[in-house]
Amino acid sequence: MSEEKHLNFIEEIIKEDLESGKYSSIVTRFPPEPNGYLHIGHAKSICLNFGLAQKFGGYTNLRFDDTNPVTEDVEYVDSIKEDIKWLGFQWQNELYASDYFNILYSFAVELIKKNLAYVDDLTPDEIAASKGTPTEPGKDSPNRNRSIEENLRLFEEMRDGKYGDGAKVLRAKIDMASMNMHMRDPIMYRIKKAAHHRTGDAWNIYPMYDFAHGQSDSIEKVTHSICTLEFIPHRELYDWFIDKLEIFPSHQYEFARLNLTYTVMSKRKLLQLVQDKYVESWDDPRMPTLSAMRRRGYTPEAIRDFCDRIGVAKRENLIDVGLLEFCVREHLNKVALRRMVVFDPLKVVITNYPDSMEVEMLTGEDNPEDAESDSREIPFGKELYIEQEDFMENPPKKYFRLFPGGMVRLKHAYIIKCEEVIKDENGNIKELHCTYIPESKSGSDTSGIHVKGTLHWVAVQNAVTAEIRLYDRLFKVENPGSEEGDFKDYINMDSLQIVKTVYAEPALKNAKFNERYQFLRKGYFTLDAKETYNRLVFNRTVTLKDTWAKESKKVQPIS
């Protein structure tokens, strides 16, 4: 693991910092704002930050960037913590930017005293107008040269609540002509007479991101402060505050955020999907949030593996969701319990099977990939269900499922031969009459017969019923965000398919939450923690790879 040959550019930097003796160990942080749910993009950042500390020695803080009381809530704090723990990471310290409000205030006073900050009375519009444009310099505020004393007094009054929201701000005195718009006297503090979820009504003023983030990093002695590309223009300011305040020099590094095909990642768009009822909730299994993926049956191992495989770099990327699905399948293949479930039943009667009273029990391994795994008993019977799609009256070439006169093996059971197709008065297939070959029993097959197809099945008498929910991609296009018009125009309206009644082998009666199942030949499923009360509801985590689907399209293209 630690012998990884290729380091990403951040690991490269850390390695050099450690070798040069700049640091003896590292400190990173994951800094969410508690105003929404974590998604797979956050997982990339979490895996990066926590992974770096694990790999190079050091620790990671969880710090909530809670400097805007009007958008934040403890509800989000709790869900964020749950998601990080679920992913398998443990933070060293649980911290809040709001813990630093006092010291941040004193930092501001210090800058005023150094004549590097001033109180401005301009309105938001006026400030915006005087900022200039990227091609034209801005203009100094008329309040820019207030005396230090006056600034001190005014700032104190802002804190004490003497002015209303928006009446005044504290600005850094830097350069209104800077090429970097963020250096044109950025706002450090604004008045917000709002209750904060942690500090209550203690404050009338709150620091802006730029005045809180770097200093919080510094206070925590964060060595490598890692964020996404859009913060590159903020770095100059980040460094400026640290430099003027003469505090611990944390350094900011930026990487490209994760983009995934067939979904959207921005909080704004995800919120719209929920509000406009395109999905049920934030943890609707089609959402890219971690809570949704958990509910859908994705495993933390798979997500970590995915984050590992996608790498870390500075170029924009759009990663094929197929890679995520690959990671999920790869892990699930190793841990999922195999079970048989018929989605769309076709009755099969074994005409030569004895009408005995006792039920014949067969044995099926829980997981052929895991030698340690257990097995379960499966009842057989004279009447069975197989899948409608596993029988064809007029099969195409290369079809090796059941057809009139054809033979298949029933998984863990016997080879059967289709003798007769029974139809109703409308000509629809009602049931199949088959014969079985007694000496072909699984595990003790002396029949000498070899068949190409093996089908899953369920004994009618012992079947338990369940509901399943099949999920498809939420969008019809790879990159809905970059498409013309509204991203919502590209929503796949068939992304959820509910099958009210499927027939499962009895072992599934005792299905457990957090247990993963592979419904043989159908896909990976897990019990829905939200919908399962006194009935069984399974979510399809991901399908199995289906080469036959591709093949059959080639053989007889369907419109």
Next chain:
RNA sequence: UGAGCUAUGGUGUAACGGUAGCACUACUGAUUUUGGUUCAGUCAGUUAAGGUUCGAAUCCUUAUAGCUCAACCA
């Protein structure tokens, strides 16, 4: 079009002036009591043009393309 960041197979990511590699996808074939898994293999790439150098994906110049920046959001 000011400034900044970035350009390597279909996708993602390595190669740190010296053989363009790995993974996913796609496609072959073998194995298989899951058309799954596993195994073997195939296709496929340095944005362009100049320059430096014995040698350039890598350094320089120019061009082109994409992304970002003017919230009292983070």
